[in-house]
Amino acid sequence: MINRRQFLQITGAGAAGLLTGSMTSLISAGRANAAEPGSSGFAPDLDIDLKAAADTIPILPGDPTGVWRFQGRMTKGDRASLVDIERSYLGPIIRARRGQKVRIRFTNEIADQTIVHWHGLHVPADMDGHPRLVIPRGETYVYEFEVRNRAGTYWYHPHPHGLTGPQVYGGLAGLFLVSDDEEEAAGLPSGEHDIPLVLQDRAFDRHNQLVYQSGHHMEQMNGFLGDWILVNGHPDFSLPVATRAYRLRLLNGSNARIYKLAWKDGNPLTVIGTDGGLLEKPVQRPYVMLGPGERLELWADFSSYEVGSGTELVSLPFDGGMLGGGRMGRGMMGGGGYVLANGAGFPVFKVKVNRHESETSTLPQRLSTIQRYDPADAINRENPKRFHLVMRHMAWTINGRTFQMEQVASDERVALNSLEVWEFINEGGGRGMMGGMDMPHPIHLHGMQFQVLQRRGVSHQGYVDEGWKDTVLLMPGERVRLLVRFGDYPGLYLYHCHNLEHEDLGMMRNFLVEETTSAA
Numbered sequence: 450m451i452n453r454r455q456f457l458q459i460t461g462a463g464a465a466g467l468l469t470g471s472m473t474s475l476i477s478a479g480r481a482n483a484a485e486p487g488s489s490g491f492a493p494d495l496d497i498d499l500k501a502a503a504d505t506i507p508i509l510p511g512d513p514t515g516v517w518r519f520q521g522r523m524t525k526g527d528r529a530s531l532v533d534i535e536r537s538y539l540g541p542i543i544r545a546r547r548g549q550k551v552r553i554r555f556t557n558e559i560a561d562q563t564i565v566h567w568h569g570l571h572v573p574a575d576m577d578g579h580p581r582l583v584i585p586r587g588e589t590y591v592y593e594f595e596v597r598n599r600a601g602t603y604w605y606h607p608h609p610h611g612l613t614g615p616q617v618y619g620g621l622a623g624l625f626l627v628s629d630d631e632e633e634a635a636g637l638p639s640g641e642h643d644i645p646l647v648l649q650d651r652a653f654d655r656h657n658q659l660v661y662q663s664g665h666h667m668e669q670m671n672g673f674l675g676d677w678i679l680v681n682g683h684p685d686f687s688l689p690v691a692t693r694a695y696r697l698r699l700l701n702g703s704n705a706r707i708y709k710l711a712w713k714d715g716n717p718l719t720v721i722g723t724d725g726g727l728l729e730k731p732v733q734r735p736y737v738m739l740g741p742g743e744r745l746e747l748w749a750d751f752s753s754y755e756v757g758s759g760t761e762l763v764s765l766p767f768d769g770g771m772l773g774g775g776r777m778g779r780g781m782m783g784g785g786g787y788v789l790a791n792g793a794g795f796p797v798f799k800v801k802v803n804r805h806e807s808e809t810s811t812l813p814q815r816l817s818t819i820q821r822y823d824p825a826d827a828i829n830r831e832n833p834k835r836f837h838l839v840m841r842h843m844a845w846t847i848n849g850r851t852f853q854m855e856q857v858a859s860d861e862r863v864a865l866n867s868l869e870v871w872e873f874i875n876e877g878g879g880r881g882m883m884g885g886m887d888m889p890h891p892i893h894l895h896g897m898q899f900q901v902l903q904r905r906g907v908s909h910q911g912y913v914d915e916g917w918k919d920t921v922l923l924m925p926g927e928r929v930r931l932l933v934r935f936g937d938y939p940g941l942y943l944y945h946c947h948n949l950e951h952e953d954l955g956m957m958r959n960f961l962v963e964e965t966t967s968a969a
C-alpha cells in the first residue's frame with residue numbers, strides 16, 4: 450500500500466507537485482508585507498526570527514528523515530520564551546504572557562509559498578496568516594501583535610491554500626503557550642511538571658522518509674492517516690514521571706486523525722482545559738474525542754502509583770466514518786487504504802513512574818473565571834446562521850461552497866463586536882455509491898474563541914464544551930450551535946474544516962468582520 454504513495458519531496462520541488470490541483474510554486478518576484486520593523490512605533494516585548502526550512506532529523510532507528518522545520522531565534526526578550534523540543538522536527542515552543550507585544554519575522558526557506566497562522570490567537574486580520582498573504586521562498590513576513598488571549602495552549606502552523614496538509618505533515622507546526630496571572634493563581638503543576646504533548650501520525654518508507662498521499666482523490670476525501678503515532682515527534686513515546694501530579698497539554702496536530710483518548714487502566718480523564726485555556730473547574734470524562742487542531746489539558750496524578758509501575762494513554766476504537774466503508778480501508782476505490790484507519794484503537798504513549806516524590810499537590814476546584822455569553826445578546830438568536838457540511842460533486846463543501854481566495858457570501862458577513870449564533874450541521878447527504886458519505890469534520894474559526902451553546906445528535910460522552918473553543922468536532926449526524934463574538938478586529942478571516950486534506954480541497958470559506966455604525 451505504502452509503495453503506491455509518493456515520497457514527500459522535502460528537499461526537492463516541494464509539495465505542490467504531489468497535489469492534484471496542479472498548484473505551482475510561486476518563486477516569483479517577492480514583496481514585503483510591512484515597512485521596516487519598528488517604523489510603525491510597535492515596541493515588542495518579544496522579538497523572534499522564525500524560519501521554515503528543510504532539515505533532517507532522526508525519527509526511526511536508522512536513516513534520518515527529511516523534514517521541514519520551524520527554527521527560531523530570540524533577538525529580544527526572555528530566552529525562556531523560545532524553547533526547542535529536543536530532537537524533534539516540531540518548531541520551538543513560543544511562550545508569551547497575556548498583554549505582551551510580540552514581533553515575529555517569519556522567513557520562508559522552503560520551495561513552496563507559505564504563511565503562518567497562529568491557531569487560536571485573537572490577532573488582527575493581516576496578522577492571522579490568511580492564504581492571500583502567502584510569501585514565496587526567500588521572503589519575510591513580519592507579524593506584530595499583542596497577545597490578548599487568556600492563558601492557554603495555542604499553536605502555529607502554515608496556512609497556504611491547497612498546501613497546508615503537506616506542509617504541516619512535513620513537520621511545520623509548533624506550540625504557542627500563553628500564561629497570565631489568573632493561571633498562576635490556580636497553582637497548577639508548572640515547570641517540568643507541565644508537559645506539552647503533540648499527537649501526530651506519519652507514514653515512512655523503507656528509508657525512513659515521510660510518505661504522503663498519492664494525490665488519489667479518495668485519499669484526499671478521507672484525509673491523510675499514518676500508521677506511526679508520534680508524540681512530540683517521537684515514535685513509541687514514553688513519559689517518565691514521579692509519584693505526583695502533572696499538567697498534560699495535548700494538541701492533536703495530526704492532519705486527519707481523531708483520537709478517542711482514555712487511560713488504559715479505566716480511570717476517568719480529569720480535564721482542566723480546552724482550546725482557549727482553563728475551564729472554570731475540572732471535569733471528568735471516561736474518554737475525550739480530540740479532533741485535528743483541538744487541545745485538551747489534563748490533570749494527571751500518579752501519586753498512588755508504585756515506582757516501577759505505569760499506565761498508558763490510549764485511543765479507543767470508534768466508528769471513524771471513513772469513505773469506502775471498511776474500517777481497515779481495504780474497500781477503498783483503488784486509493785490504497787490505510788493500515789491504521791480513523792477509529793482504529795492504538796496506544797498513544799506510555800507513562801512510566803520511575804521515581805518517588807513526596808510532593809502532594811491537590812487539584813484546584815476553581816481554575817479560572819469564564820464569562821458566559823448570554824444567548825439573548827446574540828443578534829440572531831432565533832435565526833442562527835446555518836452551515837451544512839456536505840459533499841457536492843465529489844468535494845467537501847460548506848453550504849455547497851468551496852474556498853475562493855477573496856470571496857465572501859452575504860451570510861459570511863458579520864458586524865464588528867456583534868455576538869452571533871452559528872450552527873454547523875454534519876448530517877451529510879445520505880448514502881452514496883461509495884457507502885457512507887458522512888465523515889467527521891473538525892470546524893475551526895480563525896481569530897476568535899467561541900462558546901458551545903448547544904449540541905444535537907450526539908451519542909457519546911466524548912466532548913468537553915465547558916470552556917473556550919476555537920475548533921469543534923462534529924461526528925456524522927451531529928450539529929452544534931456556537932456563540933461567537935467578532936470582537937476588536939475588522940477584516941477577512943477564515944472558517945474551515947481542520948481535516949487538512951478537506952481544507953486543502955476547499956472545505957474552507959472566508960468571513961468578513963465589518964465595521965458598521967448600525968451594528969446592534
Ligand SMILES: [Cu+2]
Nearest residue numbers: 890946948951
Ligand atoms: Cu472535513
